[in-house]
Amino acid sequence: MAPFRIRTFGDPVLRRRAEEVTEIDGRVAHLAEEMHATLKEAHGLGLAAPQVGVGRRLFVYEIGESGPRTMINPVIDEADGEWEHEEGCLSVPGLYFRINRPKHVHIKGLDLDGNEVSVEADELEATLYQHELDHLDGRLLLELLDADQRKTAMRELRRRSEGEAGPGGQPPS
Numbered sequence: 001m002a003p004f005r006i007r008t009f010g011d012p013v014l015r016r017r018a019e020e021v022t023e024i025d026g027r028v029a030h031l032a033e034e035m036h037a038t039l040k041e042a043h044g045l046g047l048a049a050p051q052v053g054v055g056r057r058l059f060v061y062e063i064g065e066s067g068p069r070t071m072i073n074p075v076i077d078e079a080d081g082e083w084e085h086e087e088g089c090l091s092v093p094g095l096y097f098r099i100n101r102p103k104h105v106h107i108k109g110l111d112l113d114g115n116e117v118s119v120e121a122d123e124l125e126a127t128l129y130q131h132e133l134d135h136l137d138g139r140l141l142l143e144l145l146d147a148d149q150r151k152t153a154m155r156e157l158r159r160r161s162e163g164e165a166g167p168g169g170q171p172p173s
């Protein structure tokens with residue numbers, strides 16, 4: 001079983017700006033390790049700390065042949081171009097939206113050894129970084145939707161939460 005339950009839409013931790021990691025110590029390494037296990041089990045590309053209820057600025061990811069990676073206190077200092085991608089989020093399970101973002105980014109951050117990492121990325125990888133950085137700023141992809149997409153998404157999410165309660169609502173037990 002994955003060490004963490006992934007927080008989903010409606011959980012307030014997803015709306016808060018996460019705080020800088022001030023010290024990269026064993027606890028951060030342990031957190032990253034458990035996040036990687038959670039990501040793997042969820043078959044996702046990336047997972048940000050707020051998605052497991054931790055308000056710290058780090059995310060884990062695994063894309064291509066790179067193996068599991070961790071990015072701490074990331075900053076995007078360059079973004080250009082345009083790229084549209086069918087994007088999903090582990091915190092909004094099962095829903096995908098066409099979202100336009102800059103095609104190319106330059107992201108900087110720290111790895112688990114405290115070394116500076118500087119990556120130039122395009123397309124899917126660039127989208128992943130922007131998506132995870134949004135999580136650290138308390139933003140879900142729902143906020144990037146146009147009015148029509150948003151209406152459809154909210155209807156679907158409402159339908160699901162009503163579905164979970166069962167018809168007529170479930171008595172508390």
Ligand code: NI
Pocket residue numbers: 088089090091131135
């Ligand atoms: Ni996400």
